[in-house]
Structure formats: structure tokens, C-alpha cells
Amino acid sequence: MLISLHEALEYAEKNNVGIAAINTPTLEMLLATIRVAEKYNIPMILQHAEVHEPINKIEDIGPVMVALAKRSTAPLVVHVDHGESFEYVKRGFDVGFNSAMIDASRLPYEENLAVTKKVVELANEYGYGVEAELGVMPGREDGSQVGSGESNETLYTDPDLAESFVRDSGVTALACSFGTVHGLYKAEPKLNFDLIETLRERTGVPIVMHGASGLSGAEYRECINRGVRKINYYTYADKQSFEAVQTFLEENPETFIFSDLTVPASKAVEENLDVLVNVLYENVIKK
Numbered sequence: 241m242l243i244s245l246h247e248a249l250e251y252a253e254k255n256n257v258g259i260a261a262i263n264t265p266t267l268e269m270l271l272a273t274i275r276v277a278e279k280y281n282i283p284m285i286l287q288h289a290e291v292h293e294p295i296n297k298i299e300d301i302g303p304v305m306v307a308l309a310k311r312s313t314a315p316l317v318v319h320v321d322h323g324e325s326f327e328y329v330k331r332g333f334d335v336g337f338n339s340a341m342i343d344a345s346r347l348p349y350e351e352n353l354a355v356t357k358k359v360v361e362l363a364n365e366y367g368y369g370v371e372a373e374l375g376v377m378p379g380r381e382d383g384s385q386v387g388s389g390e391s392n393e394t395l396y397t398d399p400d401l402a403e404s405f406v407r408d409s410g411v412t413a414l415a416c417s418f419g420t421v422h423g424l425y426k427a428e429p430k431l432n433f434d435l436i437e438t439l440r441e442r443t444g445v446p447i448v449m450h451g452a453s454g455l456s457g458a459e460y461r462e463c464i465n466r467g468v469r470k471i472n473y474y475t476y477a478d479k480q481s482f483e484a485v486q487t488f489l490e491e492n493p494e495t496f497i498f499s500d501l502t503v504p505a506s507k508a509v510e511e512n513l514d515v516l517v518n519v520l521y522e523n524v525i526k527k
């Protein structure tokens with residue numbers, strides 16, 4: 241069933257869990273993600289990032305995401321990830337997405353605020369939630385422009401600015417920069433847990449973590465305990481999928497059918513996400 245971003249975040253707050261928000265640019269990832277949500281009957285967020293448009297356009301994969309979410313026994317949000325303009329977010333709403341992230345974090349503060357406010361106004365007409373970003377996280381959602389993994393305090397989200405940004409924009413949740421990077425880590429990530437707590441208190445809204453691939457279970461738990469409620473995750477699941485296909489090709493060198501590769505690919509995503517949700521939803525998944 242389709243639930244709102246507000247409902248998913250309320251569930252996270254009540255149960256002290258982090259909602260897994262998974263990019264599903266392909267049908268294999270989409271079906272695998274839904275299987276995991278249904279297995280544990282947990283709320284999850286299906287997302288399509290603008291950077292994934294070359295893989296599948298939101299007008300093509302989007303209606304499939306929405307239809308499968310509505311049909312599912314699990315509570316699911318369908319969310320635009322890293323919409324870089326008002327127009328892209330609107331394209332998501334037009335195909336039935338009920339939540340969006342507007343990412344104007346690369347613009348100066350005032351411009352970021354102006355674009356974000358415009359998106360919040362549109363979302364309010366539908367009663368949808370909006371996530372915005374303040375502070376710049378290195379790397380891109382599709383794993384390109386790999387971050388160094390070294391902490392860079394100049395990029396951290398400023399608590400004073402975060403407080404005024406949330407108050408003036410009216411966003412539902414805020415993506416903050418506190419030491420994670422998009423894509424693969426080359427060095428140990430250095431997370432600033434105290435900053436998460438400060439940002440949560442000052443803004444009064446749930447904090448969103450991007451670049452969550454590659455963290456340890458203990459790091460996830462600590463981030464959740466400090467106020468992270470939505471956890472964007474993608475790269476390592478898709479990497480595991482790729483490796484499963486490589487293994488399949490090695491073991492079946494005579495294969496010449498592309499569609500056969502989608503079976504181990506999807507299964508690998510499911511296995512990867514199964515491990516993830518057992519950490520993020522530790523408090524509600526019965527062992």
C-alpha cells in the first residue's frame with residue numbers, strides 16, 4: 241500500500257528505526273526491494289533519482305513503481321530522489337510519486353531556499369512530504385564522482401543555517417552532511433554523531449542520511465539513535481548485483497541470453513537488502 245513520507249517517518253520515530261530508502265532504477269532492484277519490505281512487513285521508500293534517467297525515465301519506471309507500491313502488502317512511499325529542479329519533482333508527482341527530495345544544495349543558500357519553498361508549496365497542494373538538502377555531500381547518487389571518504393568539515397551542514405532553512409522552507413525532513421559520501425568509500429568514513437544530534441534538535445525534523453552504503457552496523461545504529469530517520473542506500477546493493485552477474489557468467493560461459501542475468505541480479509539485491517534492514521529495523525524485526 242502507498243503511505244506518505246510523514247507516516248513512514250512517524251513510524252521510524254515511534255520505533256527508533258531508520259527507514260530504508262532504496263533507489264530502484266531497474267525492475268530487478270524494484271522487485272527485490274519490495275520482496276524484502278513484504279518479507280518483514282516494514283515501511284520502505286522506493287526512489288528514483290534524476291541521475292538515473294539514462295537507465296530508465298521516471299515516466300517509464302515511475303508508473304511501475306507506483307502500481308507495485310499500491311498493490312504491495314508492505315507500506316511503501318514512492319519518492320523522487322535528488323530532483324535537481326522544480327520541473328523534475330513535478331514530473332514525479334505527475335506519474336504518481338507521493339514524496340520528493342529537491343536538491344538545490346549546490347546553489348547559494350538563498351537560491352536553495354527559494355527553490356525548496358516552491359517545491360514545498362506544490363507538495364502541500366497534494367499533502368506530500370518534501371526532503372531538501374543543506375551542506376554538500378561529495379559524490380553522486382549513481383556512484384560516479386566517487387568521494388574520497390575523508391572528512392571535510394567545510395562541507396558539513398551548519399546547524400544555524402539548518403534551523404532557519406527548515407523554519408523558512410517548511411520541509412518534512414532534511415538531508416544533512418555529517419561525514420558520509422555518495423558511492424564507494426575509499427577510506428574509513430568519519431561520522432560526526434554529535435552534529436546529527438545537534439541538527440535534529442535545532443531543526444525539529446528527522447535527519448536524512450545519504451551515502452549510507454558501506455557503513456558498519458554499529459555506525460547505522462548510532463546514527464539512528466542520534467536522529468537519522470531516513471537512510472538512502474543504493475550503491476552496495478547494485479554492486480552485489482553486478483558481482484552476482486559476473487559469477488553467473490563465469491559459471492555459465494555458454495550463456496547468451498541477457499534476461500537470464502536478471503535472475504541472479506535481483507536475488508543478490510534481495511540478499512544485500514535483507515542484511516541492511518535487519519540492522520536498520522533491529523527494534524521491530526523479530527529474530
Ligand SMILES: [Zn+2]
Nearest residue numbers: 381450451472
Ligand atoms: Zn543522495
